[in-house]
Amino acid sequence: MEKTVLLMGAPNVGKSALFNRLTGLNVRVANYTGTTVDYASGVIRLGDEHVNLIDVPGTYSLCATCEAEEVAVEMVCGKSGDSCSRKPSPACCGKQEAAVSMGTGQPELIVYVLDAGNFEGGLYLLLQLLELKIPMLVALNRGDLALEKGYIVDIKALTDTLGIPVIPTIALSGKGVAELKTRIFDLLNSRTGAAVNERKNVSATWDNVEMLTEKVLRKTGAGNNSSRDKWDRRLTNPWPGLLLAVLILILVFAGIVGIGMGLRQFILLPLFRGLIFPPLIDFISWLIPAGTIQDIFIGEYGFLIKGLEWPFTLVLPYVLSFYFILSLVEDSGYMPRLAILLDGLFKRLGLPGTSIIPFMLGYGCGIPAIMATRALGSQKERLMVTILICLAVPCISQTGAFISLLAARSVAVMIALFVLSWLVMIVAGLFLNRYLEGSRAETLLEIPDLLLPRIDVVAKKLWLRLKLYVTDGALPMIAAVAGASVLYETGLMAAFGRAISPLVTLWLRLPEEAAAPLILGILRRELSVLPLLDLELTTLQLFTGAVVGLFYVPCIAIVATVAREFKVAFAVAILLLTTFIAFFFGGLIARLDIFF
Amino acid sequence: MSLCQEKELNLNIQSAKLSSLGPGSSAMVVSIPEHPLLYSLGLRPGKIIQCCGCQLFGGPLMIKTGDRQVALSKIIAEKIIVDII
Structure with missing residues (x-):
């Protein structure tokens, strides 16, 4: 043995x-x-x-x-x-x-x-x-x-x-x-x-x-940690800790968006559009005669084009920038400090400050985030954090999609989307805290020493993320896009669109084709948003589509994780809840034009 | 700021609830409630601890035991009796 x-x-x-x-x-x-x-x-x-x-x-x-x-x-x-x-x-x-x-x-x-x-x-x-x-x-x-x-x-x-x-x-x-x-x-x-x-x-x-x-x-002596102590006090005491927390969070957000956009604009987009696509298109055009089959490969939704462009130029840059910054934050020992600074505020939602850790992880991917809720003190806290992450925390792939969809048109809409997600989380949190049974564990937490992140450790983490993203993120995305391009080119997608068209066209006021992301979004979260890129939508329609995508069902892998960690019935409840809230808010947003 | 001072000092002048300590003061733990983590985090009878202040919005109390830093909720801190040094 x-x-x-x-x-x-x-x-x-x-x-x-x-x-x-x-x-x-x-x-x-x-x-x-x-x-x-x-x-x-x-x-x-x-x-x-x-x-x-x-x-x-x-x-x-x-x-x-x-x-x-x-x-x-x-x-x-x-x-x-x-x-x-x-x-x-x-x-x-x-x-x-x-x-x-x-x-x-x-x-x-x-x-x-x-x-x-x-x-x-x-x-x-x-x-x-x-x-x-x-x-x-x-x-x-x-x-x-x-x-x-x-x-x-x-x-x-x-x-x-x-x-x-x-x-x-x-x-x-x-x-x-x-x-x-x-x-x-x-x-x-x-x-x-x-x-x-x-x-x-x-x-x-x-x-x-x-x-x-x-x-x-x-x-052995007095020790040599005066600057560590000084920074510890600054970061951990309410003053100036709370101010620094706001600054750090802004820096984190700006860093993720900025580094991601830079990677996309200056490295990945030129690489794919300039070096990879032209020979690929030439090769497929030579191999397959023009028609449906060729379109499935290199047409409008051709999976070799969208299937490479979306995962590698739209999502990958943000995956890299997010995990680079997350590694710095988590290796430094700042997370628990942020957790206790916010503990009092989180307490009003019935959550411990430490739930900031699964939330932050959730902005990367929901699966590790839901696993991380195991470190929380009570079952109620686990359930609450899991529901809120499934409902309103976009994974980094979806955030990348939002940035592409919205940032070019209107940064204000992009910010409004995130603010709306936080408001919904607060309201849902208050509601859940009231109606879910169970209690919040009393805070008792050891604060680790501040450490300077080691560049070799961060680099290794990033390399692992890249590998994991290619196998577990990009490949499923390519497969889903391939499946979708078959549905598109064969007209099945349009048929489905017509079937649910009252919901899409009348309630959400979006074109029929916008039914596609609603199917694809079940497979992967970012696919509830990306297909909207190619429709010619008004800003309000973009906002509507983004809101539906944000609250819509978490991806299939998350649903499976929830079913495994909790119960299948709970996973089904999350599916129903998120779908309902997505359409509810989507319909409301679509009617915002009465104010203009 | 006296966010932590809840004025509920015991009759004995020396003994107090941990939650009533002001920032910067030191005390020796006398008794603690039953909790699986308190012992492990260094909050044991006889231990000298330092209060480093409170977080805002009803957040936890920050204390030092040796050179470990621990955040604990006021509800737990109220159940910990200390001798002020």
Whole structure:
């Protein structure tokens, strides 16, 4: 049987960064609590040996406070370990019988990641895990940060007190990873029992946590973090923090739009229109005689033209600019600061400030955003954030489409669209807060240290996004456009348009062809908008179309995610709700002309 | 600004609710409510903490325990009794 190693630790200590270093895989890393909400599994290789490594979501103790932490607790305690979950007592699982904990698939080894820069925070879980008698070694991460704060962890004292090996690492730069790898295999190959027997008996009590801290953590001096502290105070205190938050959000928005437009205008558009399309059109014209078949490839909705132009010149630039800026924001540790600055305002909607994280992710793509709601404290919060994201948070592909559709005609309409989306979210939030059952968890959040984002980490994230976009974004989009071009050229789309024409022409006051995005939009969110580009619409019609596209059903992949994370019935309810709201607001907007 | 000062000091002059601390003051935790995270975040009886002020709009109280920074809602802070130092 394949051997399994668990990578565990408190939240935000660098487990995922270490996982990526050890396995060569690329799971998401960011500087806030709750980045990893599900386990990821990979393989560590050394020579011809290999072993399964599982990156477990961070938790402070074996008592889960949210669904992400439950995943972690289940990994060591097993699903049946009901005594573990959601008990309020601080030491609820400390005395758990090891026999109960050993569910199926007991791990061979735990690699415990301990943050040297936040030493005490990870000790309790470490002691709890030691009680389970599973072989363990400690990766003491971020010694550089500790040193900067004026601390040093006495590795020998830690090893001697606990009786387990401790290896210093710096996951982001890769320091110590090779040694860690060797030690993992050494331990797996040695008699595991021996490793456990050398262990000292230090029970999981808070007294022991303090004893360990006292014994092992040495102060080296005053530390060298005055500028970090200064910026921390500026960004975290209401003054000037709130002002800076507004400025930062404006910068983020301007950066995404500006960088995206630049990439499109100066790089991607010239590349495709100048270098890629002319030979492609020549080739297809030579290969296929003029007619329906040729049109399907290179006609008005030809999928080789739209199918390349839309994903690569319209959407890709914004995907790149969005994730570049998002990486900077999430690696710096600013997200939790924004979350607590806004916590009081969000509370009025029944949401925690930390829900800003899934919302921000949702402006990229709804799927990771809905997954990220697992880190929220209550089921009600999860449901609310999920509904609001499905309803009114456009993904970056759709935002790219909006920019192309609206920015050239009227920037005011573009801004009005976003303002409308926020207003609808606030009203829907107030409504949901009132009528959904459940409560809001009280805010209790550790604020991580501010870090300067590392350019190599950001570049790697961007590269991954690009690859993921090509496989999971562009290819489905090309397929959908191909399907649509068949429907167009065969006249089926027009027939469908006539069938629902009362809704489209009478209620939304759009031309019959505007029925097309309503079908395509079910497949992908941006396709509820992009086909409108080629219709000659008035500004009001553009606004109507954009509003319908914005509130219209989330894409099919999001619906599937919602069904998986919650219930199928809930996904169906979201489909009905979003469709209704889209047509309702669309019809209202179409009638705005009575005011002019 | 005295956003955090809720004037509900206990009769004992030394003891107070954490929510009544002003920015910049230090205190020692005496008792905490049952909550799975408080211990882990360093809010344990006997610990010295520093109040760094409050967020606006009824937002959380910011405190420092050692060099960790924690945001906690006023409702939890009201249930934490501290000795003012």
